[in-house]
Ligand code: HEC
């Protein structure tokens with residue numbers, strides 16, 4: 141393994157003589173480190189197609205695959221480039237390169253050779269956004285002009301700093317099932333799971349300035365967390381309490397159209413909306429009822445109801461509205 145490193149730089153000289161053009165194309169220092177030390181194995185384009193390739197098992201990593209984009213986090217790359225990868229021809233560079241140089245060459249590989257997960261197919265992602273979202277969210281992600289006067293609430297400005305707090309999972313759920321009491325439609329029937337992930341990553345990468353590469357691709361629906369303290373609700377008991385405490389706003393039918401709903405904003409949650417039906421599991425219901433929703437008329441019920449009573453109501457709402465006729 142060590143021999144490879146001693147021998148290869150000679151071959152590298154021939155490669156330099158052969159292509160010779162890299163110096164003008166990539167004057168930056170990290171580019172030079174890459175071409176001096178890495179491309180001999182990983183190839184000029186990072187795709188592992190080097191002359192040395194045939195002599196190595198496993199072959200040098202191809203940085204351009206979608207798998208590499210998902211698997212290789214910056215941290216992992218810095219660790220491997222520093223210490224090497226046992227059982228492969230990838231030796232550690234900690235004795236030849238300074239930590240800053242290692243970080244720089246890793247960033248060079250990430251920025252210039254690896255494909256961000258978000259833009260695995262940049263053209264397709266842009267097209268999905270243009271066809272489905274830009275009519276409301278605008279070409280620049282700030283919201284289309286016409287919506288400013290015609291929509292309330294208007295579409296979120298993805299470029300605003302506070303948008304960075306939206307998690308990928310939340311966005312995927314919103315794009316799949318829509319957002320209750322807003323014009324945001326669900327795309328569950330028009331787009332498949334991969335397309336929804338792609339367009340969300342596009343929004344995150346292009347407008348929100350987030351690096352989607354470091355977020356693992358997760359299944360759309362998270363597992364259902366149970367109610368706290370191992371509580372089990374009694375739906376019959378819950379029904380009575382629901383009618384007494386909740387129906388005035390959320391409606392007897394759970395559709396958010398109780399008699400008081402007309403006077404308040406934001407409107408009470410419609411439990412039959414697809415976004416509720418996919419977003420509210422028992423754990424979320426319990427928390428939402430117990431803690432209320434800040435900035436709305438939804439009170440925190442844990443000040444007036446016991447945990448068991450909250451669990452009963454959560455169970456009723458869950459069975460009667462969330463999973464009814466599923
Ligand atoms: C002697 C050939 C050789 C050289 C030179 C070389 N590598 Fe590698 N590299 C490999 C091989 C072989 C692997 C292992 C591939 C695998 O495990 O599938 C690898 C793997 C990697 C990985 C992936 C590690 C992982 O966790 O799977 C990174 C990142 C990497 N190399 C970066 C670099 C950088 C940056 C340089 C230059 C500083 C460099 N390599 C120089 C052969 C080389």
Ligand code: HEC
Pocket residue numbers: 269272273274275276277291293294295296306310311312314315319322323324325327339340343
């Ligand atoms: C008909 C107009 C319309 C279309 C089409 C539309 N949106 Fe929206 N979107 C909205 C509105 C309105 C909101 C709600 C903003 C709010 O709650 O403040 C919203 C909210 C969102 C949110 C949640 C942000 C938040 O504040 O909770 C995301 C993510 C999102 N949209 C992404 C998309 C994506 C991706 C597409 C295309 C696949 C799309 N939207 C298509 C109007 C639209």
Ligand code: HEC
Pocket residue numbers: 321382385386387388389390400404405406407408409420424425427428429432433436437438439441453454457
């Ligand atoms: C005074 C009107 C009012 C009453 C009474 C009320 N709610 Fe709400 N509820 C709201 C409003 C408003 C929201 C917020 C909607 C939003 O943010 O989109 C809400 C939101 C919720 C949510 C969503 C919480 C989340 O985390 O997203 C749940 C669950 C809920 N209510 C359950 C209940 C239950 C159960 C009761 C009876 C114990 C109840 N509500 C009583 C008005 C009310």
